[in-house]
Amino acid sequence: MRSSTSSSEAVTPRWAIAWSLGLLVAAAIVGWMEYRWRERDYRPGILDSAQLWSLQRERAEAGGKIPLLLLGASRIQFGIDTKLLKELLPRYQPVMLAQNGHYPLATLLDLGADEHFHGVVLCDVDARGLASYYRDAQQPYVDYFHTQWSPNWRVHRQLLTQWQRAMAIAAPEFGFVAEMKRLLGSPAWPPRSHVTFHTDRSGDIDFSDVDKPALTRSFVEGFNDDVRLHPPQGGETWVAGLKPVADAVAAIRSRGGSVVFVQTPTSGELHTLENTVYPREIYWDRLSSATGAATIASDDVPEWKSFRLLDGSHVDYHDKPEYTRVFVDALTARGVL
Secondary structure, three states: OHHHHHHHHHHHHHHHHHHHHHHHHHHHHHHHHHHHHHOOOOOOOOOOOHHHHHHHHHHOOOOOOEEEEEEOOHHHHOOOOHHHHHHHOOOEEEEEOOEOOEOOHHHHHHHHHOOOOOOEEEEEOOOHHHOHHHOOOOHHHHHHHHHOOOHHHHHHHHHHHHHHHHOHHHOHHHOHHHHHHHHOOOOOOOOOOOEEEOOOOOEEEOOOOOOHHHHHHHHHHHHHHHHHHOOOOOHHHHHHOOHHHHHHHHHHHHOOOEEEEEEOOOOHHHHHHHHHHOOOOOOHHHHHHHHOOEEEEHHHOHHHHHOOOOOOOOOOHHHHHHHHHHHHHHHHHOOOO
8 A cells, every 4th residue: 555655656747747738838939829820920810710700799788888780891880980980979888890891781681580689780881782783791690690690709818819919929820830841842921911900809900011002902803893793773672672671661650769771981983983873863862761860971960071091992090080089970960779
């Protein structure tokens, strides 16, 4: 018995030492990789995902302050300073549900069907985005929330968010496998993103190192390509296609909430194309009567015209605070909040 006890006591420290050495080696490797990227001015960043969206979607049903849901695509996601929005509208709790590159009708329809939602929806969309072509653009995120989101995934995403906030190597392009490939013969450094996400899914665009003319051309060419693929619907067809949207607006209003459609500004050739392909009098000006929701068009907010949209579509992050103030002033002046 004495011999057995002595053997057990001798083995335990060796395992402890082995584990400690393993952890030290792993920490050293992680630290070296992190230092390698930080030395080249790469920084940690939040990665947007269906899980991060679902964390925000849960807040649409929360109690306390009035939920103020921001729907749309990149213009509202990167244009609104949500921290300042809380200060300017203290009765409301901003919830960012915009999704870069995807029109928001699927999310709006989902909120209409959600009996627990009774807040305010600010839906940033233009006449093209209201066409039935784009109704399912955000449906994958909606489906994920209803079919896969769970308490376990909530904890996972919350921990992942903290990891991404702290470490540059949390991004896939900075991870161990990608790093080994670079060391073994692919030395190219990944491009630095000009987009930064925050934990609430709002984001910043830094245009300082961006080829702005090329980015502007890409938006114009993208618009033209999309119009060829999805020609504008006639005015009557477009209005008829708004019936599900009108039903969602009515459902939200019946629960004490409201919906406001906001057309945020564009500029230059992109703005001209939008107004030419989707004339306001045929499309946008019929939106309020077709859906029963309040509407605000960018051309009706003179202060928005003073902002430089360096790619014809988005504001630089330096301009976000003033842009947000104009946004709030336009809402409150029209009595929609």
